[in-house]
Amino acid sequence: MSSATPPADDSRSLTRRTAAELAQMLRTRQVSSVEVVQAHLDRIHGTDPGERGVHAFLHVSADSALATAAAVDRARAAGEQLHPLAGVPVAVKDVMTTRGMPTTCGSRILDGWIPPYDATVVRNLRDARMPILGKTNMDEFAMGSSTEHSAFGPTRNPWDLDRIPGGSGGGSAAALAAFQAPLATGSDTGGSIRQPAAVTGTVGVKPTYGGVSRYGLVALASSLDQAGPCGRTVLDTALLHEVMAGHDPLDSTSLTDDVPDVVGAARNRDVAGLRIGVIRELSGDGCQPGVRARFDEATALLVEAGATLVDVECPSFTAALAAYYLILPSEASSNLAKFDAMRYGLRVRPEKVVDPTAEQVMAATRAAGFGDEVKRRIILGTYALSSGYYDAYYGSAQKVRTLIQRDFARAFENADVLVSPTAPTTAFRLGEKLEDPLAMYLNDVATIPANLAGVPAMSIPAGIADEDDLPVGFQILAPARADDRLYHVGAALETLLEVRRGGPLLDRAPEISSASVAR
């Protein structure tokens, strides 16, 4: 945590602050929540719109964020006991329902829908009195690794505005990297929190399945989806994790355990004696040289700090991508059936039909309202579940899932955490993989196993690839319910890397301004 305190009117430096620093400044009344929120709104206004704007946000809720901030300031002035993050703004991925605020999931089919209820995660943010800056961009219904599948246009990577910010949660990751928000929520079905974190030089965590409520998280694949926190530092991410997590009686798959002490773990930087398992199947071939180099350096730093490296084999991981692309579309085809023009969202009357039936309206609406990637996966899933194919496809994929869980169980007998590069490459160029779905899918090869097994995983910045000067992500995985281990190892490595580098990685990102985005 920085000890230097900027003048309160320096809005630029307010947006450079970590959430932990902002919380401290608010608590000691060095700055008001309204000032903090206004600084971030100004930053969003200056960097998000325009031809080459970051476009991290689909909706900015300035008025309600300022109102929450003002209420927090009044409460603090009145001496009320407040949550540590009260008044610290947050951005919410547009896949979570927000009462009275649009929720589109990046899809035309939900254009204009205002949910009548809050997701439990959003409720938790509001209960902590965190001002919600707005809703962040994403691949339509969280299907994609680049945000290029958003119906409302892609988000740009603040490190290079011609590159993708990852996906599906590219909006949240870019908002953090562009200093538009100190914290953001995400959802991770196969890497949608971690891969964007990796390619934007930020931190993202997919908690243990069931650790954070899915109520109000618009489902992609119910058995894989998990909401989680995104931040610029491991400690910030832990602070948000603590707000988001906990048992929710509205989600039958929610864990009843106490939330692990993730904040405490993020302050423990001693890794001496820890056994770090390097997953052989994910750490070698197929990685860009710069990714491999930063990964090896990071593991070497952990060893220097007293950890032991263990070579771990997870042979079933080679089938993970195939299993994932059967289970995900199968569940998605069913989850997305509800978008039928009957009750909410888009309704399209078919052309050239005088008196259309409900079925024709449904078909026309789904044809116009869903993008190509969504249709591709609905078709895949419908096929995989159809009678005669179920056993061969969905059934086999579930068996692979069991094998992957066994691989993890065996691996964690010999290692406290497992590690791998988060993504095999750095951020690719916008449009580069749009026409090649398989190449796009391969980007998630290292993140998918955690979702299939339900174990928690984190991505933290490992450095910059020599060949393209773009951020590289380092993935840490822990056994189910041991999310605290991620924060323990993540915070330790973050410190080791910062000491070596001489500061946070994002300090090395190019400056974006209204001028650069307007070009």
Add this chain to the structure above:
Amino acid sequence: MTTTANGPGTLDEVLDYDTATAAFDPVMGLEVHVELNTVTKMFCGCPTEFGAEPNTQVCPVCLGLPGALPVLNRAGLESAVRIGLALNCRIAPLCRFARKNYFYPDMPKNFQTSQYDEPIAHDGWLDVELSDGEVYRVAIERAHMEEDTGKSLHVGGSTGRIHGADYSLVDYNRAGIPLIEIVTKPLTGAGERAPEVAKAYVSSLRDLLKGLGVSDVKMEQGSLRCDVNLSLRSRQDDDQMSVPLGTRSETKNVNSLRSIERAVRYEIKRHAARLRTGQKIVQETRHWHEDTGITTSGREKSDAEDYRYFPEPDLVPMQSDPEWVDSLRATIPEPPAERRRRLRAEWGFSEAELRDLINAGAVDLVAATIEAGATPAAARKWWSGELARQAKARGVDLCDLPITCEQVVELQGMVDAGRLTDTLARQVLDGVLAEEGGPEKVAAARGLSVVSDDSALGAAVDRAIEANPAVVKKILSGKTAATGALIGAVMRDMRGKADAARVKDLVLKRLVPQEGETDL
């Protein structure tokens, strides 16, 4: 061979019933959907009250809004297990929900949360008694949990169905109400009694569910709905087991006991007519028409219909711990058939007497009346006599008459004490049913009580003797049976309030003083 109308332009031929069942053996499969009477819906906290304003008992979960998730209603699970136990089923120690995927506007998620290959209860049976006392054992394939859909109201057009309607309205109040679907195994061997068996099964099932207290079982409100699957196979083969089942038709939503019997009968006749002339049976759903007593073709239903079932990932598997199941087993009431055997012995009724009570739906009322203090004979007399007549006249069920079993006991007590004659008792009953109060109160308010004061009666007897000289002459000539006419005249004079036995005494004393009462 006759024909009946089947929609515009088509006619279904039917064979006469006796010929049909002489040539073919019917095989039935009955699917009964029961709405549970839980206070809240299956997967959310919305109320389940029937008849509320459309779309007022809804929330994000039962409307299937994006992001909403189901949470299982434990009371629904408990009812499902109790139904399974009452149907002598095995209870699955571990089972899951599955999604049944298909598009329909009244289904909010476009999938129904149901159970597929892991039903909560399976492999049971229910003994049903036919009208002559014969018992048929219905084999139960499975009982599984699922959620109800919303309800579509098709406005305009002539059929009330979606086809041809101008527009449709959807009410989602019903969406998510817990249902149990009870499916029989193919029922064979009932022969020409198949329609009776079908009716008796649903009737027994209704009694059983009522006894369990898990459902309102009101067929007219749709809380119990029946689909009838029927096929025929040739009787020529000696070994019926080796004859493959024929193609079936599925008649949907047959919603009264009488209609079930009629629909089975009609389908047997229709199938037989087609098979006789070498035509194939089309596998399809059929609509039952209460008014005309026929079925018409609905949508064709082939095996190609694919619901793409898969385990519901939003719900965790259900574990039925054996101790819990045993504790529920202890709450299962005595099976209706056994209970009837026991009651008949206890009450000393003949088979015919008990069956009359069963058919009148009076068994429970009689039992409660006896419990409240009446003799079995008196309880039976009221419920199968005057009260049955009153219920029929009012067009309501016996149990819906505004009289309690305690009031029946009170009334009978007044008769036994000689304070009311049967005529007076019926008048008191009229008052009770008019909700004027209990028997004592009605009798007091209407001034209904037997007059046994000899001076008042004596004057009335004198008037009757004076007014009926011809009758008096007959009696005096020894035709003592004619006394009844005089008693009747006195009763009319006293407007029924006289004690008939006392009147008889007085008449005889006046006219035949030497003969004594023993002759009469």
